[in-house]
Amino acid sequence: MSTAVRSVIGAWRWLIGWFVVAWIVAMIAGAGVRAGVRAAPAEFVRPDDRILAAWLELLQLHPDIAVAAMSGWLASALIAASTTALIAPGLLVRLGGETRLSAVAARWASTLWPQLATTLWNWLLRVALLLAVVTSVGEFSAGLTAALLAAILLASTAALDIGRAAVVLHDAPGTSMRCTVAAFVALARHPKRAAVLVGLQLAAWAFAVLGFALTMRSAGEDIWPMRLAGLIAIGLGAVRLRLASDAGPLAVATGNP
Amino acid sequence: MPFATSRRLRLAAILALGGCAPEVPAAPPRIAEPAVGLRGPETIGRLPDTKVFDATLHARLDEAVHRIDGRLQLRWHNRSAAAVDHIPLHLYMNAFRAEDTAWMEAGRGRHRGVERDDARAWGYVDVRRVTRNAPADARAAALESGTSGIELAFVEDDDPTLGRIDLDRPVAPGGSIDLDIEFVTQLPEVFARTGWSGPFHMVGQWYPKPGVLLADGTWKAHVFHFHSEFFSDFGDFDVHLDLPPQMIVGATGVLLDEVLDGERKRQHWHADMVHDFAWAADPRFLEYTAEHDGIRIRQLATPEHAWSVDAHLQAQRAALDTMQRNYGQYPWSTITIIHPPKGAEGAGGMEYPTLFTTSAVWQVPWPARVVGFSERFSGVFTTVHEFGHQYFQGLLASDEFSQPWLDEGMNTFSNVLVLEERDGPDAWLLRAGGLEMSGRDFVRAAVRDNALLQPVDQDAESFDPVVGGYGDIVYRKTAATMLTLRNLVGAERFDDALRTYALRYRFTHPTGADLEATLVETLGQTISLGQADADDPSTGAVTLDVGEFLDQALRTTRELDVRVHSIVNRDAAGERGWHRNESGVLIEDDGSESEPPPPEATVVVQRSGEFVVPVEVEITFADDTSVTRIWSARRRVGTLVFPGRRVARVRLDPAGKLLLESHRLDNHRVAPGMRVKDGLSGGLANLAEAGAWAAFVGFGP
Numbered sequence: 001m002s003t004a005v006r007s008v009i010g011a012w013r014w015l016i017g018w019f020v021v022a023w024i025v026a027m028i029a030g031a032g033v034r035a036g037v038r039a040a041p042a043e044f045v046r047p048d049d050r051i052l053a054a055w056l057e058l059l060q061l062h063p064d065i066a067v068a069a070m071s072g073w074l075a076s077a078l079i080a081a082s083t084t085a086l087i088a089p090g091l092l093v094r095l096g097g098e099t100r101l102s103a104v105a106a107r108w109a110s111t112l113w114p115q116l117a118t119t120l121w122n123w124l125l126r127v128a129l130l131l132a133v134v135t136s137v138g139e140f141s142a143g144l145t146a147a148l149l150a151a152i153l154l155a156s157t158a159a160l161d162i163g164r165a166a167v168v169l170h171d172a173p174g175t176s177m178r179c180t181v182a183a184f185v186a187l188a189r190h191p192k193r194a195a196v197l198v199g200l201q202l203a204a205w206a207f208a209v210l211g212f213a214l215t216m217r218s219a220g221e222d223i224w225p226m227r228l229a230g231l232i233a234i235g236l237g238a239v240r241l242r243l244a245s246d247a248g249p250l251a252v253a254t255g256n257p
Numbered sequence: 258m259p260f261a262t263s264r265r266l267r268l269a270a271i272l273a274l275g276g277c278a279p280e281v282p283a284a285p286p287r288i289a290e291p292a293v294g295l296r297g298p299e300t301i302g303r304l305p306d307t308k309v310f311d312a313t314l315h316a317r318l319d320e321a322v323h324r325i326d327g328r329l330q331l332r333w334h335n336r337s338a339a340a341v342d343h344i345p346l347h348l349y350m351n352a353f354r355a356e357d358t359a360w361m362e363a364g365r366g367r368h369r370g371v372e373r374d375d376a377r378a379w380g381y382v383d384v385r386r387v388t389r390n391a392p393a394d395a396r397a398a399a400l401e402s403g404t405s406g407i408e409l410a411f412v413e414d415d416d417p418t419l420g421r422i423d424l425d426r427p428v429a430p431g432g433s434i435d436l437d438i439e440f441v442t443q444l445p446e447v448f449a450r451t452g453w454s455g456p457f458h459m460v461g462q463w464y465p466k467p468g469v470l471l472a473d474g475t476w477k478a479h480v481f482h483f484h485s486e487f488f489s490d491f492g493d494f495d496v497h498l499d500l501p502p503q504m505i506v507g508a509t510g511v512l513l514d515e516v517l518d519g520e521r522k523r524q525h526w527h528a529d530m531v532h533d534f535a536w537a538a539d540p541r542f543l544e545y546t547a548e549h550d551g552i553r554i555r556q557l558a559t560p561e562h563a564w565s566v567d568a569h570l571q572a573q574r575a576a577l578d579t580m581q582r583n584y585g586q587y588p589w590s591t592i593t594i595i596h597p598p599k600g601a602e603g604a605g606g607m608e609y610p611t612l613f614t615t616s617a618v619w620q621v622p623w624p625a626r627v628v629g630f631s632e633r634f635s636g637v638f639t640t641v642h643e644f645g646h647q648y649f650q651g652l653l654a655s656d657e658f659s660q661p662w663l664d665e666g667m668n669t670f671s672n673v674l675v676l677e678e679r680d681g682p683d684a685w686l687l688r689a690g691g692l693e694m695s696g697r698d699f700v701r702a703a704v705r706d707n708a709l710l711q712p713v714d715q716d717a718e719s720f721d722p723v724v725g726g727y728g729d730i731v732y733r734k735t736a737a738t739m740l741t742l743r744n745l746v747g748a749e750r751f752d753d754a755l756r757t758y759a760l761r762y763r764f765t766h767p768t769g770a771d772l773e774a775t776l777v778e779t780l781g782q783t784i785s786l787g788q789a790d791a792d793d794p795s796t797g798a799v800t801l802d803v804g805e806f807l808d809q810a811l812r813t814t815r816e817l818d819v820r821v822h823s824i825v826n827r828d829a830a831g832e833r834g835w836h837r838n839e840s841g842v843l844i845e846d847d848g849s850e851s852e853p854p855p856p857e858a859t860v861v862v863q864r865s866g867e868f869v870v871p872v873e874v875e876i877t878f879a880d881d882t883s884v885t886r887i888w889s890a891r892r893r894v895g896t897l898v899f900p901g902r903r904v905a906r907v908r909l910d911p912a913g914k915l916l917l918e919s920h921r922l923d924n925h926r927v928a929p930g931m932r933v934k935d936g937l938s939g940g941l942a943n944l945a946e947a948g949a950w951a952a953f954v955g956f957g958p
Contacts, residue, residue, distance in 0.1 A: 022953045030946030037938035040922075050913070052692035054937060056702055057922055069945040076949035080957030208954040213628040215947040216690025220940025226947040230954060237958020 001196070004242040007095045008235060014091050015238060018083070019231050025079050026230070029072025030223075036065040051219050085119045086112075088241065092168045095242040111167055114174030118163045121180040126156040158197035159183040161244030170249035182250040193247065200240040204233035279564035279620070281543065288546040288553050291590035294510045294529040294611075296551060301588040304530060307764045309334055309490035314464060314534065317499035323378070323453040325442040329464050332435050333428075339474025340427040344436070347489075349462035350382035351417035352481045353445040353452070359416045363483035363722055368449035368603065380445025380452055384465055387411045387422050390435040406437055418481035420465065438465055447597075447604045454601035457559070458504075461535040461609055462487065469656070469766065479658040484727050485717035486650075486657035486664070489532035491764055496526040496534055505544065507557045507593040508536035509610045530588070530764060531610035532654050537595045549574045552587060558596035565618040565636055569594055572640040575679035580671065583752055584648050584759035592647065594640065606639050608646035615639045629690035633676070638686060641672050652763045659716045660769045662811070666713065666735020667772075673697060673736060697916060700740060703733035704817075705919045713738070714769055714811040737916040738810040741817075742776075744914035745801055745870075746784050754779035773807050786871050789887050799871045799887040809868050810917060817917040818866035819890060821907045821926035829857040829900060858904040858928075860897040864890045866919065875911040879903040879931075885911070905931050 008015065040062050059066050090108040098104055129152045133145060140148065163183035166172035172179050187194045211229025215222060295301065313330040335341050352360035366373035388406035410423045428434045442463045445452040451461040468478025469490050477488060494510060502522040506512075510528025517523075528534060542557040545566045554573055556566045573594065581587055593612040597604040605616040618636030645668040649655075655663035673696040676684040685693035694702075707726035711719065713735055720727040743751035758767070758775040780803050789796035809815050831854040835843045860876060872890050874897065877883040888895045909924040918924075927933045 018958070022950065022957070025953060026946045026949035029949035030942040033945035034938045034942035037941055038935070050695070050698055051936070051940065052687075052689065052694050053698040053702060054922060055692075055941060056694075056698075057705075057920065058937060058941075060702075060705065061920070061922070065941070069941075069948060072945055073948045073952045077952040077956040080953040080955075084957045204954055204958065208951045209624065209627055212947045212951050213690065215943060216628050216692070219691045220943040220947075223943040223946055226943075226950050230950040233954040234958045240958075 001239075001243070004095075004239050007097070007242050008238045011091065011094045011238065014087070014094055015231075015234055018087060018091075018234050018238075021083055022076075022080070022230055022234065023227065025076050026072075026227075029069070029076055032068040032072050033065055036062065036068045040065070081123075084237075085116055088119075088164050089115045089168045091238060092165055092241055092245060095238065096169060096245060107168065111171075111174075114172075115164055115167045116174075118167050118172075118174035118179050118183075119160060121174075121177045122156060122160040122163060122183070125180060125184075126152065129156070154198045154201050155184070155187065155194075157201050158194055158240075158244070159187045161197060161241055162186050162247045163250070165241065165245035165247060166250040169245055172250045179250060186247050186250055190247070193243070196243060197240055200236050200243070204236040204240075207233045207236070281560050281563040282545075282566065284543065284545050285547065287544065288548050288555075290512050291553050292511070294527055294531075294590060295588055296586065296590050300551065301586045304588070305764050307491050308493065308530060309336060309470075310467070310492035312492055312494050312534070314494065314496040315499070316460075316464075316496065318458065318460075318501070318504070318538065320456065320458070320501050320504070320538075323444040323446075323458065325444070325460065325463060327440045327442055327464055329438040329440065330435070331438065331467070332433055333467060334433045335428045335430055335470065337470045337472055337474040338430050340429050341470065341474070342424050342427045344422045344424065344434075345468040345476050345478035346384070346411075346420040346422060346438075347462075347466040347468065347478060347481070347487070348382050348384070348413070348418050348420050349466070349481045349487070350380050350442055350445075350451070351413075353380035353449070354417055355379065358418060359480050360418065360483055364449075366448075368483075369606070373448040377446035377448060378443075380443050381417075382440055382442045382463065382465065384411050384413075384420060384438060384440045386437075386439040388437045389424070390437070406435075409436075414480070416480040419478060440465055447601050449603050450607045451604065452601075454598065454604070456541065457537070457539040457598050457601050457604075459535075459537045459595070459597065459601065459604040459614065461607065462533075463535075466533070477656060477659070479718075482658070482718045483722050484661065484720045484731075486661065487533065488656045488658055488766075489654070491530050491532050491654065494526070494528040494531065494534045496528075496536075498522075498524045498526065498536065500524065500538060501540075503540040504538040505540060505542040505557065506536055506538045507542070507555065507595050507612060509534045509593075509612050510589075511591055528589075528610065531651075533610050535609035535612055537604075537612075537614070539598065541598065545570070549577055550581070550587075552577065552589075553591040554594070555591060556594045556596065559598035561599055562596040562617050566596075568618055568637055569596075569615060569640045572637045572679075573644055576641045576644040576672075576675050579675040579678045580645060580648055583671065583674065583756060584652075585756065585763060587647060588652065588763075589647075592644065606643060608643045608650065610651050611647070613640075613643035613646065615643060629688065632687045634686055638672065638676070641675050642668060645669075645671050645675070648759065653759060654764070654766050655768065656766060657717070660714065661717050661720075662713045662731045662735040663767070663769055663772065665732045667739065669700070669732045670736040670739040673700065673740060697740065697913075700733050700737045701916050701918070701921070703729040704737050704917055708734045708737075709814050709816055709919070712812050712814055734810070734917070738807070740916045741810075741870075741914065742803070742806060744912070744916070745786065745806075746780055746803075750780060769811070773804070773811075776807065777803050787887055789889070791885070799889045801871055806870060809870075813867075815868040816866035816919050817868035817870060817915060818864075818919045819872050819909050819915075820863050820865050820920075820923035821909060822861040822863040822894065824904050824907055824926055824928040825859040825861070826903045826928055826930075827857060827859075828854040830854065855901045856903050858899040858902050860899070860904055860907050862888055862895045862897070862907075862909060864893050864895075865923075868917070870915065870917075872909050872915065873911060875908045876904055877906045877908075879905045881905070904928050906933065 089111045090104050093104045093107045130149060133148045163180055167174035207229040211226035214225040311332045315328040317326045352358050387409045389409055390406045407425055411420060413420045447454050447459060451459050466489055468476045469488055470476055500522045502517055506524060508526045509531055510526050512524055513527050514525040541559045543563050545556040547554045547570055558566055577587060589611045591611055595614045597614055605614050607614045616635055616639040621630055649668040650664035657664055676696050683695050686696055686699060687694040708729040710724060710726040711730055713730055754776050757779050758772055762771060782804055783800045783802050785798045785800050788794060789799050832851060833846050833848040835845050838844050862874060869890055872888050874886045874888050875883055886897055906927045
């Protein structure tokens, strides 16, 4: 673990770059809402301390502001998923110790497509599993449903990390669905590694929830705890990628799915 | 997977999800059943002479088929000035008899979010036989014929929730009649107030109930409509229940006697001066008793809800304290709180004399708790609300069909005061992080849109569930009306007025007119709210017309809304130019010898709604001093001029007195050119950004 952390700290420029991307995306989401509120036809001043009641009135009058917020969140999620897929190959090479930009770029270019393909397969499988649980409403209790959904998301992310690392570092055939399946198998065969990867993902989520809670508790006044939580979560994501690369090559049978 | 590992994983999952089942608290020592139903006269004073009947009910519950074989022996007194030749009966249980009853047709099988699915069993009440005791002159003949009385004709109306007994001879004014009614009540599977769910039985509105005879001899009896509740006279009940021995029962009144007789249990309940009798039975009930101010509080909860009994007890104590102080002593010796079990949520949140059903306290999931979410709606508020009905309808037994606002709305108003007294003036009902919504906030939030669909003062039938708005109009707009009036006239003055109403009309059937007349009588027809300009007596006093206020709030759909239209800071008019002097000669003043004109501020305020009520206007000047004016709002637009000043910002209703106001955000305005943080966009933008960060972390790295 400590080696992985040292590798990630050594790649701090990558982290800062990733953080800046996330920050810009989040700020744009906030700016949309800010513009929506300011465009509302009134010159507000903080109406005493009943700020939640004021927000409620504002959103009742201008539901487009809520739509703007949700659009921002959706866009953020999509951009997060796609930028991660774009950044991951280069970051994996860099975390593996390669510091020459040209070498990183060459490896990034040569593995981008199979890495995107394995990402796509993983997401298809993930969505299928999530749908299977969601459409079984009534079969499980609400608590169990939530636990299953979380377990699927955590396991899929860990398997994706392993699959990406295998594609980028060991030329695993990412375009084949078998590669994705092999990543899940590798995850299941090494519960200790799986626990560490899942734990890191859970920790990232926990930081995100904590940051959001602190922003909520301050009625939106304090945003820096959330930004800091975002930076830590990005760092944890990078550590996870580095540890996933320890899984090595995958035993993938050749041939198309 | 090995069993031990599996168990450890399962335990870890349960702990991680915060799904630990709360412990069932041990019951404190049982408080004995009170010996009598009413508290002593030294506490509650003399009761008015308003008793209309004495009822003896016999009920045998067949728990396997959820059926009650019943018999009502009723001595009914004609307290009107006219002879009575028929008695209408409410047969409320028949609302659940078929899809085409007025009640079912309006709601289409859905009530307060609980749906009646096709598998649920129907319910009904079937009057099998009505007799009356033979009068003295015919008693011998009746006995000879082997009948215990004279059989009377009974017919159901078109809607089966009403029926009618035709008397063979009129009951004279001041006279009485003894009726004997045999009936069968089939309880429905509960989804709206009454019925069964597994072994749980909530037995409310279950026996034939006579209508209410007004003083002029006209009957008040209504078809059971979707939004309607109930209306009955006061009387004494003796109720004999015949039950399976394992049943634990909560009921109106006090338990006088219990006998185990073979495979059955027989209980004798008694209630004084109540207008209904309801009971609940479940073998799983755990009993928790406490005492407060000489009143026995009894809670019956199934094990899954037992963890929350203390929260309900505290709410009940707070409600008793505030309600007794505001509206007089609670007259009965006991109050029973029923916690409907899981699956019987439809029975929750309903009031009966000395007994009510509450709702479960929601166990907030841990992710919501982490972000600081908590609420007092579920459970606690329900208990405060349903107990409040012991006053607003239990004691002040208004006609819930004709004027539902008198009980639901006045009660909601009183609930806000209970919570504020218990938890402080800004008592929150919902909290999300550092953000809170108080009872007043919720009341205020409800007076937009739906609340303006129809006037408050209408009968329940006028509120079509398809149109919507019943809760916002009847509950919350009424509460907003009373809270606004209280804010305007002063809390102490208003509370005194309402206490006068409560004491004057207890154990009677007050109408809206009675309430309004009492308010006008005690508060005065017009109330001075102060000088329009406190520094200038010549501006005159601004008055509130109480009657006009109530009339607008209760019988119109006028919207109360005011806004700051504009703030104009400019120079006062100067004196440059040509003027005639004393000799009539035109002389030019080029301004070179006079002072530059002083500033002058004009504030334009607008009444954008139709509702007329005086409004306080707080003006803050550029030098950060402020003054408050009172604007009558009789005219649509008002201007306030401040010579020599520049205005920085203006707030209408700065103290938030007008809870009836639909839109408050435009009550505030900053003068052009003044840079002031708006207080809304920053916080919302940051929350949106935080959400975007969370989404990024969730789907990205």
